[in-house]
């Protein structure tokens with residue numbers, strides 16, 4: 001039931017679902033329409049195989065053994081770092097620190113860059129649309145140092161209030177911590193422009209790239225930011241691995257935030273010296289297999305081409321936006337000009353949680369709730385939204401399944417046509 | 428139709444829709460002797476339960492708040508069920524409903540007649556939704572035992 005295509009509207013170009021074994025698995029007896037890519041993405045066979053192959057053929061600890069396998073594993077791990085470096089276009093491989101994911105990368109910056117440097121009255125600038133993982137680490141560091149948070153407002157359409165941003169920048173601004181793409185609204189923020197403005201007042205800039213890297217090409221040198229964080233599992237890679245990009249001059253002057261093996265140069269009870277970055281920030285045995293499988297995910301994504309992935313997802317976004325807007329009673333939350341493939345919406349008279357349950361029974365996997373962005377939900381005066389988030393393997397059929405399932409929910413709730421009976425609550 | 432579709436229809440029955448659209452006893456109670464707040468941060472469900480207890484009997488029960496159909500209907504049905512009951516009986520009902528929703532009919536008192544509340548047992552097939560149905564009941568319990576911490580179901 002594809003709607004007739006309007007002239008000038010792009011057509012989805014990728015057909016890669018068969019690369020992802022899990023997508024062949026029916027759910028509740030239905031074809032799975034997996035539209036929860038903002039939470040995590042599915043993994044292509046190439047990634048699953050890379051992780052298995054490491055354990056089958058190459059497993060050993062790294063940086064520790066003179067034996068052949070250890071050297072082999074070390075080479076693969078270092079190679080993975082070089083892959084991430086090229087992926088983000090970082091100038092040097094030692095600007096890439098492996099972490100458990102975005103959350104750990106942001107906490108690393110908060111504790112290792114922020115805590116020793118921030119003082120009472122210093123200002124950390126972030127926005128209303130941040131994920132909790134780009135809010136709470138800064139609240140912790142504020143408690144520890146007396147620094148304060150300043151929050152950039154969001155317009156009704158989900159775009160940042162750039163005038164408010166300009167107004168908040170000042171000589172006390174020490175850090176701008178901003179999401180590249182909003183996980184709840186899909187808004188793509190002008191991070192390069194914001195970085196320039198923040199640098200002009202001497203602030204350091206961290207960009208949360210969790211929702212960006214799988215959907216558009218990212219070049220940290222073109223953005224100009226000082227830190228960039230992302231998670232492997234939202235990039236078709238495994239859970240438990242991600243990376244922090246940090247400019248070499250900053251990383252060099254940051255103390256370790258966790259102690260242990262692999263992060264030291266020499267240890268004595270009266271004096272321990274630390275390894276240079278990135279090892280300084282990777283205490284203990286890292287997620288070696290995860291890093292190698294992350295590199296396989298990057299190879300996969302780059303093999304497809306981020307330009308093509310972006311064009312494909314934009315075409316789906318256009319199609320999905322129109323289709324949802326055509327359903328009476330459906331309201332989109334987040335309609336920024338520059339948007340990634342995220343459709344957050346509300347259906348009159350049906351709470352997002354009920355909708356999520358009903359859609360699930362139709363084989364349509366979406367997320368319902370506050371999306372770890374409670375301040376943003378408060379800003380919009382809603383408890384949460386239903387969110388369909390796109391990935392490279394989605395097609396028009398997934399969006400058609402979403403639309404059909406919403407119609408079913410409206411029929412079940414008796415709210416077809418968008419009227420919510422009895423919305424005025426009688427006692 | 429899949430099993431899940433059947434379960435869905437068992438949960439989303441007319442009673443649930445009716446109480447969701449027109450929640451009973453949906454108002455604050457200025458004369459309340461007991462009240463407590465409940466919050467399910469995962470869903471954003473939030474409610475306040477008010478009770479007016481006299482001589483050990485719940486004379487009035489009401490609630491306000493917002494949430495999904497399951498949590499709203501559960502709260503509405505609950506206020507109807509507890510009105511006029513001695514506090515000890517309300518506490519016993521709380522335990523039985525909790526058992527019904529989390530463990531199943533077998534776990535509750537075999538002699539218990541749940542009446543309309545039986546419909547809530549449909550959530551058992553939807554583990555992610557059990558907390559929606561139990562929120563009002565935990566909040567009721569907190570109100571009775573004078574626990575002024577917000578009840579949380581996460």
Ligand SMILES: Cc1ncc(COP(=O)(O)O)c(C=O)c1O
Pocket residue numbers: 038039100101102103104131133134179181182183208210211231372
């Ligand atoms: C914008 C944004 N930032 C940060 C995170 C946290 O990522 P992770 O849980 O992988 O550390 C997420 C994931 O939900 C996100 O969407």
